[in-house]
Structure formats: C-alpha cells, structure tokens
Amino acid sequence: MSIPILMPALSPTMTEGKLTKWHVKVGDAVKSGQVICEIETDKATMEVEAVDEGTVAQILVPEGTEGVAVNAPICVLAAEGESVADAAKAVPATATKADAPDGAGSPKAEPAPKLAVPPIASAPAAEPEWKGKTIRLTVREALRDAMAEEMRKNEKVFLMGEEVAQYQGAYKVSQGLLDEFGAKRVIDTPITEHGFAGLGVGAAFAGLRPIVEFMTFNFAMQAIDQIINSASKTLYMSGGQMGCPIVFRGPNGAASRVAAQHSQCYASWYAHCPGLRVLAPWSAADAKGLLKAAIRDPNPVIFLENEILYGQQFDVPDDSDFVLPIGKAKIERPGKDVTIVAFSIMVGKALQAADELAKNGIDAEVINLRSLRPFDTETIVNSIKKTNRLVSVEEGWPFAGIGSELAAQMMEHAFDWLDAPVKRVAGLDIPLPYAANLERLALPQPENIVEAARAVCNR
Amino acid sequence: MAKPVAKAKEETLPAKTKAASKSPGPGDNSVSPHQLKAFYHDMLLIRRFEERAGQLYGMGLIGGFCHLYIGQEAVVVGMQSTIRKGDTIVTSYRDHGHMLAAGMDPKGVMAELTGRSGGYSKGKGGSMHMFSREKNFFGGHGIVGAQVPIGTGLAFAHKYSGDKDVSLTYLGDGAANQGQVYESMNMAALWKLPVIYIIENNRYGMGTSVERASAVTELHRHGEAFGIPGVEVDGMDVLAVRAAGEKAVEHARSGAGPYLLEMQTYRYRGHSMSDPAKYRSKEEVDKYRSERDPIDHLRKLLIDGKVADEAALKAVDTEVRKTIGDAAEYAQHSPEPDPSELWTDVLVGA
Numbered sequence: 001m002s003i004p005i006l007m008p009a010l011s012p013t014m015t016e017g018k019l020t021k022w023h024v025k026v027g028d029a030v031k032s033g034q035v036i037c038e039i040e041t042d043k044a045t046m047e048v049e050a051v052d053e054g055t056v057a058q059i060l061v062p063e064g065t066e067g068v069a070v071n072a073p074i075c076v077l078a079a080e081g082e083s084v085a086d087a088a089k090a091v092p093a094t095a096t097k098a099d100a101p102d103g104a105g106s107p108k109a110e111p112a113p114k115l116a117v118p119p120i121a122s123a124p125a126a127e128p129e130w131k132g133k134t135i136r137l138t139v140r141e142a143l144r145d146a147m148a149e150e151m152r153k154n155e156k157v158f159l160m161g162e163e164v165a166q167y168q169g170a171y172k173v174s175q176g177l178l179d180e181f182g183a184k185r186v187i188d189t190p191i192t193e194h195g196f197a198g199l200g201v202g203a204a205f206a207g208l209r210p211i212v213e214f215m216t217f218n219f220a221m222q223a224i225d226q227i228i229n230s231a232s233k234t235l236y237m238s239g240g241q242m243g244c245p246i247v248f249r250g251p252n253g254a255a256s257r258v259a260a261q262h263s264q265c266y267a268s269w270y271a272h273c274p275g276l277r278v279l280a281p282w283s284a285a286d287a288k289g290l291l292k293a294a295i296r297d298p299n300p301v302i303f304l305e306n307e308i309l310y311g312q313q314f315d316v317p318d319d320s321d322f323v324l325p326i327g328k329a330k331i332e333r334p335g336k337d338v339t340i341v342a343f344s345i346m347v348g349k350a351l352q353a354a355d356e357l358a359k360n361g362i363d364a365e366v367i368n369l370r371s372l373r374p375f376d377t378e379t380i381v382n383s384i385k386k387t388n389r390l391v392s393v394e395e396g397w398p399f400a401g402i403g404s405e406l407a408a409q410m411m412e413h414a415f416d417w418l419d420a421p422v423k424r425v426a427g428l429d430i431p432l433p434y435a436a437n438l439e440r441l442a443l444p445q446p447e448n449i450v451e452a453a454r455a456v457c458n459r
Numbered sequence: 460m461a462k463p464v465a466k467a468k469e470e471t472l473p474a475k476t477k478a479a480s481k482s483p484g485p486g487d488n489s490v491s492p493h494q495l496k497a498f499y500h501d502m503l504l505i506r507r508f509e510e511r512a513g514q515l516y517g518m519g520l521i522g523g524f525c526h527l528y529i530g531q532e533a534v535v536v537g538m539q540s541t542i543r544k545g546d547t548i549v550t551s552y553r554d555h556g557h558m559l560a561a562g563m564d565p566k567g568v569m570a571e572l573t574g575r576s577g578g579y580s581k582g583k584g585g586s587m588h589m590f591s592r593e594k595n596f597f598g599g600h601g602i603v604g605a606q607v608p609i610g611t612g613l614a615f616a617h618k619y620s621g622d623k624d625v626s627l628t629y630l631g632d633g634a635a636n637q638g639q640v641y642e643s644m645n646m647a648a649l650w651k652l653p654v655i656y657i658i659e660n661n662r663y664g665m666g667t668s669v670e671r672a673s674a675v676t677e678l679h680r681h682g683e684a685f686g687i688p689g690v691e692v693d694g695m696d697v698l699a700v701r702a703a704g705e706k707a708v709e710h711a712r713s714g715a716g717p718y719l720l721e722m723q724t725y726r727y728r729g730h731s732m733s734d735p736a737k738y739r740s741k742e743e744v745d746k747y748r749s750e751r752d753p754i755d756h757l758r759k760l761l762i763d764g765k766v767a768d769e770a771a772l773k774a775v776d777t778e779v780r781k782t783i784g785d786a787a788e789y790a791q792h793s794p795e796p797d798p799s800e801l802w803t804d805v806l807v808g809a
Contacts, residue, residue, distance in 0.1 A: 008517025011733040032510055033529070033727070033748075044735035051514040071518055158619070184619070190649070195608050195642025202612020205597055206547065208619060226639075229602050230609060237588035239581035240804035242597070274805050298807035374809075 002087035003052045004073040005036070007061070010046050017041045018066045019074060027084060028056045030077060037063070037074070054079045057087035120413055123376040124325035127289070134315040142284035142316055143173050143249075143305065146291035147211060149320045151181055154209060157295055160187040160196060161213030161250070170215045171251065171310055197223030197248070201230045204246040204300075211295060214250035217266045217304065224269075231300040232275030247294045249303035252280070253344065253395045254443055256308065260431035265396030267343065270302040271372040271405070277326055278373040280304040282347035284314035286370055289324030297326060304372075306345045329376035331383070335365035338453045339383040341406060342393040343369040346444060350393050353449035362457055372402060380406070381414045388419040389456040393449055398426035420456040425449050489705070490698060492766045494540065498697050499761060500775050501539075502532040502754050505556040507783045508565055509728075512555065512572055516732045520791060521572045525586045528556035530727040533753035534659055535560040537700025538627060541708045545622060549597040549610040550629035552587035553659075553726075557629065561594045565782055569790035577793030581800055603664075604630065604637030607656070611643040614654035614717075625653040625711045633664020635678050641685075644717065648685035651716035655707045656682070658719065659694065661726040666738040679721035687717050694722030695753045698760075725751065 007017065021038040024030060035047045036056075054077030061074040068074065078087035137145070151157045158181075163170045165178040165188040178186040189196040193214060200210040214220040220227065227248060234242045254263035270278045277299055281287040287305070294301040316322070332347060333354050342350040347368045354364040365383050369376065384390055390410055392403035403424035410422055428442040509527040516525050528535075531553075539560040542548075550557045558568050563579065571578025571589050579589040587601040597613060600606040610628025617624045634640060635658050647654050658678045662669055669676050679689035688710070692703040700722065707718040725747040729736040736744075761767040767775075 006518060008514070009519050010517075010735075012519070012522045032507070044733070044737075046729075046735045048517075049510070049513070051510045190642075190645055192642035192645065194639045195611075195646060198605065198608020198639060199612040199615055199643065199646060202549070202597070202609035202614075203616045203619070204612070205609065206613050206616030208616050225602060225605060226608060230600070230605055234588075234590075234598065235807065236804045237580055237584040238590040238598070238804075239579065239583055241580075241590050241592050243807045245807075277806070299809070 001079050002057060002082065003054055003077040003079055005048075005050070005075045005077065007039070007068045007070050007072045007074050008048055009070045010039070010041055010044060014041055014070060016067050016069050019061050019063055019068050020045065022059060022063045024056050026056050026059060030054055030056060039068075050077070052077060052079075054082075055084055057084045120377045120381065121374065123328050123374070123378050126328055126330070127324055130317045130322075133318040135318045136313050137284045137288070137316045138311055138313050139281070139284045139287045139305070140171065140173050140175075140310040142288035142314075143291055144175055144177065146288045146295070147174070148177060148180060150292055150295040151177070151185060156207065157209040157211065158185040158187065159211045159213060160189055160200060162189055162191055162215045164188060164213050169213075171307060173310065174213070193219050193222035194226060198226040198230060200246055201226055201244060204231070204244045205234070205242055209245050209295060211247045211249060214248065216255075216262060216307070217250050217252040218262050218264055220248065220250070220266070227270075227276075227300070227302070228273055232273050235299075236275060243298050244300045245298045247291070247301045247303055249291070249294075250305060251307040251310070252304035253306055254427075254432055254439070257434060257436065257439060259434040263432040265394065265427070266302075267304060267372055267394065267396055268401045268405070270304075271375075271402060275300070276373060277301045277371070278304065279326065279371050280343040281370060282309065282344055282368050284312070285316045285322075286324065286330075286368070288316055289322050290326070290370060292323045293326050296323070304344060309345055309348075312348075324370070327371045327374035327376060329370055329379040330368045331365060331379070332368045333364065333366040335363040335387065337363045337387055338389040338391060338457055339365045339367060339380065339387045340391045340393060340449060340453060341367045341369060341380055343372065343402070344395070346393045346395055349444060349446050350449055352446040353453065356446060356450045357453055360454070360459065362453060362459060364453055369402075375405070375409070377409050377413060380410070381417075384410065384414045385417050388417055389453075390418065390422045391425060391449065391452045391456060392422065393425045393444055395427050395443060397429050398424055399429060401426055420458070423452040423456050425452045490701065495757070495761060495766050496771075496775070498536050498540065499754070499757050499767075499772065500779065501536045501560060502697065502757065503775060503779045504565070504782065505532045505535070505559050506754060507779050508559060508569070508786070509555060511783050511787050512569065513728065513732065515569075515573065515787060515790070521586070522574065523585055524552070525572065525732045526553040526730065527728040527732070528553055528726070530747065530753070531659060531661060531694065531724045532556060533697040533700055533757070534657070534694045534722045534724055537697040538657060538704045540701050541704035542625065542627060545595070545624040546627065546708075547595045547597055547610075547613040547617070547624065548627045548629075549606045549613060550599065551603065551606050551631060551634060552599070552601050553631065554587065554589065554599045558589060558591070558596055558599070561591065561596045563589075563591050563594050563596060565786035566789040569786040570793045573790040573793070574795065575790060575793035576796045576800070577789060581804075582796040583800065583804070604634040604639050606630065607634065607637070607640045608643045610656075611647050611652060611654055614647060614652035614711075615650070617653050618650070623653075623712060625655060625708055627655050627657060629657045629659060631664060632658060632660040632662065632669050632678060633667070633672070635660075635681055636673055644682050644685045644687055644719075647717040648682070648687050651714060653711040653714070654717045655704070655711050656687075656717060656719045658721045659724055660721055661724050663726070663730065663738065665730040666734070666736075668738070677721070679719055682717070682719040687719050689719035689721065691721045691723060694724035695751045695756060697753060697757055
C-alpha cells in the first residue's frame with residue numbers, strides 16, 4: 001500500500017504554503033519522526049516530519065513551489081515490502097481539499113442556531129410561608145448556624161480561609177466552629193487567596209464539599225482565575241464528569257470607610273458567568289436558608305454577604321432543616337404602583353424608601369432578588385404586569401451592572417407592560433472615596449430610590 | 460547552546476535521602492522484564508499517538524492549540540509505574556501522554572482532539588481539557604500553573620479522607636515561576652499533604668528558555684523555602700524516573716509531606732503545532748534526538764540485556780501502530796457532538 005504524504009497546515013487558518021526544501025529524495029528510507037521537508041507560510045517556516053515509515057517512491061511537489069494547498073499530496077512513500085516503482089504508479093490524482101477525510105477543513109455547515117430571546121426559565125416554587133416558631137438571630141449567627149448544621153450532617157463539609165479557626169473569623173462569622181469541629185474541618189489558611197481557592201477546587205473535584213471563606217470578596221480578585229476557569233468551567237469541559245461542589249463566601253461590597261480597594265460589589269462580575277450560582281442574601285433567614293442550600297448544591301456557588309448586615313437581627317425559622325430554594329426572589333413588600341428590585345443591603349434601603357413613598361401615596365412593591373444566577377425573571381415580570389414601572393437598586397457600579405441586565409431582560413420580556421423607562425439606582429461610577437461625606441454621596445441612599453420611584457411614576 | 464542534561468544529582472533537602480545517582484539496569488530487582496517491555500510499549504504508544512495527532516492537525520482535523528509530548532515520554536511512563544489505584548494525577552495542557560500513561564483509551568483521547576462526540580469530554584474540552592474519573596485523571600488544565608493548587612487540593616482530599624493515596628501534580632518549567640505554585644507548595648508543606656510536584660523541565664516555556672525565565676535555574680530547589688525535598692532526575696531515562704519517583708511517592712505516602720522532582724527532559728516539537736521553534740538551534744534538537752532519545756535508550760537496554768529481541772520489539776511496534784491507526788480512524792468517524800450538547804453540563808442538575 002503506498003502512503004501519500006499531504007501538505008500539512010501549520011495553524012487552523014492556513015490554507016496554502018510554500019514547499020521550500022526537501023530533506024529526502026526518491027529511494028531514501030524514512031522513519032517516523034524524521035524531517036522530510038520544510039514548508040513556509042507568511043508567518044513561519046516549519047519542518048515536516050514523517051509519521052509513517054517507508055521508502056520515498058515519488059516526490060510530487062518540487063522544492064520552491066509556492067501556493068501548495070493544504071492537504072494536497074506532496075510525496076508518496078512505499079510501505080514496507082512494496083516496491084518503489086509500484087508505489088509511484090499508485091500516485092493519487094491531484095488532490096484537492098475535497099479528498100481530505102471526513103470533517104477536514106471547515107466544519108460541516110450546521111443550520112445557524114436560533115439566537116432568539118430564550119424563554120423565561122421558570123423559577124423554583126417559593127418556599128411555603130413559615131408558620132412555625134421563629135427565633136431572633138443576627139445575620140452573623142444565621143450564617144454560623146447554617147455552616148454548623150451542614151457540617152454536622154455531612155462529614156465532607158469543611159471550612160477554610162484566613163482567620164476562620166483560632167481567631168473565630170475576621171468578622172466572627174465562624175465563632176465556635178473550631179471548638180465543635182476541630183482543626184481538621186475548620187482550617188486557618190495562609191494569606192494566599194489564589195492558592196487556597198484552587199486547593200478548594202481540587203478538593204471539591206475529589207468529592208469533598210469545601211466552604212472557602214474570603215475575608216472579603218475584594219481579595220477574591222486574587223483567586224478569580226481559579227473560580228471562573230477551574231471551578232465554573234470544568235464540568236462543561238469534561239463533558240459532565242467533573243462536578244465542583246464548593247461555596248465561596250464572604251462579605252461583598254462597601255463596608256464603612258475602608259475606601260476603594262476594600263469596597264467593591266462583585267455581583268455583576270460573577271453573575272456574568274455560566275457554570276456558577278450567585279446568591280446575595282439580605283435577611284438572617286435568607287442567609288441561613290440560602291447558605292444551607294449552597295452547601296448542599298452540587299455546583300460552585302458564590303455567596304455574597306455584607307459586613308454591615310452581619311450585626312442586624314431578623315426572625316429566622318427555628319428549624320435545622322430550613323432551606324431556601326436557589327433561584328427564587330422574594331416579594332418583601334407587596335405594592336401596586338411601582339416595582340423596586342434590590343439585593344443584599346439595598347433591600348433594606350428599598351424598604352425604607354417604600355415607607356417614605358407610602359407617605360406620598362405611592363404603593364411600592366419591593367422584590368428581594370436573593371439569587372442573581374439563576375435570575376428570577378418570572379417574579380419580576382409578574383410584578384411589572386401589576387405595577388407597570390420598575391426601579392432597580394444596587395450598590396455596585398451602574399455600567400454593565402445587575403440593573404443593566406434587569407433593564408435588558410424587561411425589554412425582552414415585559415416591554416408591553418412598562419409605562420415608563422426602567423430607572424437604575426446604583427453606586428456612582430467612581431472608585432469609592434474614604435471621606436465620610438463623599439462615601440455617603442457615592443452609595444445609593446433611600447432618598448435616591450424615592451426620587452427614582454417618583455420619577456417613573458411621574459409624581 | 461543547551462547545557463548537557465545532567466544525571467540525577469544529590470537532592471538539596473533534606474540531606475538524609477538521596478536520588479538514584481545512576482539508573483538501575485534491567486537486572487534491577489524492582490523492575491521485571493515484563494515491566495520493562497510494558498514501559499517500551501507505553502512510551503512508543505505515546506510517541507506514535509503524538510505523531511499521528513500532529514499529522515491530523517496538519518490535515519485540519521484537529522483545531523486550536525495542540526501541544527505534543529514527543530521526547531518527554533519517559534517521565535509519565537516512569538512515574539505512572541510508581542503509583543497505585545486510588546492515587547490521583549493532574550497536569551497542564553501538554554497532557555496527551557499523561558492520559559495514555561494513566562490508561563485512558565487512545566480512541567477517546569484522539570476523538571476529543573478531533574472534537575467528536577466519542578471524545579472523553581464529548582468534544583467540548585479539546586486537547587487541553589480532558590478528564591477521566593475512572594482513571595483518576597483530573598485534567599488537562601489550560602491555564603499555566605492552575606493545576607498546581609488543584610493537585611494540592613487533591614492531596615488535601617487524600618489526607619482528609621485518610622485513604623493514604625497521593626497526588627501526582629505535573630507542571631512545566633514555565634509554570635515553575637507562577638505565584639500560585641509557591642502558594643501551593645507552602646500549604647502542602649505546612650499541612651504535610653501527600654503531593655509529588657513533578658516539574659517537567661523541557662528547557663523552554665513556549666519560546667523562553669529556563670535561563671531567561673528563572674533566577675534560580677535549578678528548579679528542584681524551588682521548594683527550598685518551604686523545606687520541600689527536591690531532586691533532579693534524568694527525565695530521558697525511564698528507569699531513573701521510576702527510581703526517583705518511587706522514593707518521592709513513598710515519602711508522600713508515609714505522611715512526610717510533599718516532594719519535588721525536576722525531570723530534565725526535552726520536547727522535540729514546538730510549544731504548540733504553530734510554533735516554528737526559532738528560539739533554539741536545529742543542532743540542539745538533533746543532539747537530543749540522536750543521543751538522548753528516551754525510547755532509543757530503553758530499546759538498547761532491552762536488546763543489550765536480552766530482555767527482548769528485534770522481532771519482539773517489532774511486534775510491539777506493529778501492535779502500537781494498529782492501536783493508533785484504530786484511534787485515528789475512530790476519531791475521524793465518530794460524529795460531531797449534537798447541537799443539543801451546547802446546553803448540557805453547564806450545571807449539575809439544572
């Protein structure tokens with residue numbers, strides 16, 4: 001059997017090249033890996049190595065030939081036991097790309113996929129209204145209890161991060177966990193976010209359920225490659241083999257007077273990425289129910305807390321199995337005149353604004369998103385069908401923010417029900433300043449929300 | 460001009476253990492004739508697989524980036540022989556050899572290269588992103604150095620579960636300067652994690668030589684700051700690799716913590732398929748090929764030691780060619796993934 005050698009491509013974009021030099025001549029024995037010729041494109045010169053063994057029977061393209069098409073036969077080898085003369089007779093006709101095996105060159109034309117607006121994914125059912133006993137907890141305590149309860153249930157759950165163990169948490173969220181679970185499961189790390197985030201990802205690939213605490217999400221920027229490239233994409237890139245059940249949690253957004261590097265909202269950064277779940281609780285019940293859901297979820301979850309909320313108290317169902325559905329927004333205050341959508345600390349500001357608006361006869365509905373990915377478009381659309389007006393509120397920057405996504409989604413799904421353009425209330429488009437007065441001016445306040453709501457209501 | 464490849468030297472830390480100063484021969488008790496022949500088969504399988512992958516790339520059947528392992532075969536084959544079922548493996552994007560050494564099916568690997576549904580990742584990962592839970596192969600990672608914290612995390616999981624298994628974490632000389640590598644080494648040493656860091660020093664991180672990239676070019680010393688013992692090994696000699704690997708694995712498995720092996724090796728091809736490799740001389744490449752080839756070296760050991768004769772080796776060659784031919788055939792005829800695969804495997808249970 002004669003073996004044709006074809007003009008190779010040096011890159012996926014190369015279509016033709018120059019055959020600059022032959023290193024073999026007819027009659028030469030050729031071994032696998034031996035350089036047989038050199039080819040050149042506008043970018044590079046490269047040596048071509050033989051894959052098959054045999055004897056050169058015929059050279060089809062002389063050296064110096066330009067414009068040799070990729071996949072055209074350039075020489076013929078006689079296989080072992082075959083005469084050079086016989087092989088030379090079996091020269092293939094001048095090859096074109098069409099002679100290449102199935103699938104060579106450009107992929108088969110698939111019909112272009114429909115890029116129409118995807119239908120609204122239905123959100124999970126809302127949690128049933130809690131009728132049982134409640135207890136008063138701070139957000140901090142609720143987060144601690146959520147972790148402790150899940151660690152009691154599942155040996156594979158462990159907590160790691162800076163100062164989570166002996167120091168009891170930089171913000172005391174992990175208070176008492178070292179005492180109960182020991183140093184094997186509550187682990188102080190060195191200050192190496194990239195390293196321990198990646199280590200957590202590896203442990204999750206191996207089947208453990210890490211909770212990785214970032215002292216604040218500002219420091220997770222050091223680790224974002226491991227979060228996005230390793231944690232969120234590997235399931236897809238492995239064809240479904242490699243799940244990554246991990247929770248990355250910590251305070252997000254502005255605290256108080258810590259200036260630009262320590263005061264940034266990462267909601268839209270993470271919500272942008274497929275393969276992640278992104279949660280942002282407001283109340284202690286949110287914190288507990290969603291963190292438990294996050295720990296039980298088989299996917300990587302970004303859990304955005306808020307330092308200022310840690311000390312705030314809320315009623316929380318008194319039940320160690322209280323879990324909230326991921327992907328379901330909550331109507332915190334029903335209303336009929338305008339929908340105000342917020343998440344995390346801004347839910348409280350929106351509720352304050354709603355009280356203020358009520359004094360002016362505007363009945364606002366306040367929606368707590370709780371989950372940014374998946375996004376509960378359905379609940380918001382249903383609200384707009386009632387109020388016909390929408391204000392989004394977020395602490396982060398407006399450009400390409402959660403409010404931008406919300407506005408776009410409502411153009412796609414609720415355009416006919418809107419009586420006014422969507423209004424965004426967001427942090428100012430500047431690094432957060434340190435001075436107390438400037439900081440207050442840079443972050444959304446209830447009066448900004450009132451103003452926006454009145455504007456969309458024309459009142 | 461490259462420095463001559465050094466034979467294994469004494470490690471720098473701690474003083475009490477020493478690397479094999481010369482490779483054991485076929486008479487060595489730890490390697491049976493059967494194993495030696497298996498090494499030859501496995502190394503040849505990788506070599507022929509990579510040559511064929513290069514050919515399919517040239518034909519436009521493989522797209523994107525494709526990094527070939529030709530020249531480095533002794534490293535993975537030697538290391539694989541030192542581990543047991545349960546031990547885990549992770550590496551970077553020059554990963555075809557690691558997968559074949561781990562026992563993954565050449566058909567599935569080749570079909571992933573051609574982007575077909577029969578590939579290990581259903582055609583959604585490509586050359587750089589392949590995995591096998593069954594073979595404990597955890598990738599195949601495309602970001603230089605990112606596999607090192609992941610491999611350290613695998614070791615963390617071994618320790619956490621108390622299974623006494625170890626993690627083989629491979630990286631190249633290019634990755635050896637990444638910050639996250641040192642973050643990982645620190646934690647591994649601090650927590651005595653059972654991980655063996657294997658630096659495959661093939662002398663060039665893409666087009667930049669080790670001398671132009673590392674202030675300390677003795678990469679086996681890069682764990683010194685963390686007290687990690689490090690050894691330089693002749694990565695072109697499968698028996699030297701095995702001897703050093705056994706010590707390292709034993710060290711990690713015993714609970715003594717991480718170990719670092721610097722494999723002196725060489726890649727014959729460019730960094731990727733589209734690299735003309737103008738940063739090194741043809742003489743340098745030819746010298747390695749003709750004088751240091753790991754397969755020729757083993758072949759000579761087999762013949763000289765009368766472990767196998769020419770006919771037996773020819774039979775191995777024929778068998779390997781058939782395996783690779785079948786893999787290439789499969790990879791060209793396995794169908795492209797169905798468009799519905801666009802939306803699968805984004806999240807578990809969603």
